[in-house]
Amino acid sequence: MTRLSKIPTFTIRHASLDDFDAMGPLWHQLDGYHQGYDPNRFPGTPKDAPRSSAYIAEQIHCADRALLVAEKCPTIEGEGGALIGLSLVALKTCPPGPVYPVRVKFEIENLVVAETSRRQGVARALLNASEDWARQNGASEMLLNVYAFNEGAKHFYESLGFQPLSIQMVHAL
Template identity: 80%
Template sequence: MTHLSKIPTFTIRQARMDDFEAMAPLWRQLDGYHQGRDPRRFPGTEEKSPRSHAYIAEVIHCADQALLVAESCPTIEGQPGKLMGLALVSVKTCPPGPVHPVRVVFEVENLIVDETSRRQGIAKALLGASESWARQNGASEMLLNVYAFNEAARHFYESLGFQPLRIQMVHAL
């Protein structure tokens, strides 16, 4: 019986400033999904780049954040890879409160896979790389927020062992 090893079709790496233009469609997909589901909370914008150059530069150069990208492997013809997804992870220190000590929180702030590249293990790989970055920086747990309307994301995260921690509720005034 012969086992064929699956050739990887993408790699995960730290984002660079020269990825700025290639990230824009991913940010637009992420924002567009949320705008379509909750336009009051996520109003649309006419900006060409959904995230500013300054914002991306700050994220890339901040020691407390990691912006990871999934890039398709270059083709045989020498064509460069295409960005297929991204994840933004941050570390935050929460001050002590009356019932809890100082906490260092690692949080996945954004995770998006291009709609044409889904179901290939990219989100799982990005989340795994995010967890590795968090562990290397002293994390013992990682948090993320997911909107109630995003059932597919909730099921995905639960399938990887994430559990609800609290329920935040809203009432429009």
């Protein structure tokens, strides 16, 4: 029996400044989701530039950060090249404390997949690529924060083996 291999529908790569405009809809989607649940903590952002080009350049060129994008593969019909997801990862070195040694870890600061591309393995692929990059840079653990209202993300991360580490609480003053 011949086994058919699945043709990849997207690739993961490091972002470039040429991706700036294509990232806009993904940042808007991410910000809009958070603003919808907690508009006080996430006030509105300008519609034309959710992240400045200087901010994106800093993320791309900083040695202890990686901005990865998922890009749709071209099809026979010529479609493709659209960004369908992104992940922003930061390496962090924690100084020693009274009860723990120096640690190098990485934190996923942002991860978003276009609504039309969900449940196709894009988020998992972005996480895997983020983890690979972090390991190559000396990380021994990965962290991320998920807001309590984001049940879908919590279930997704738990399905990949993430476990709660602490509970951060807030009280408005």
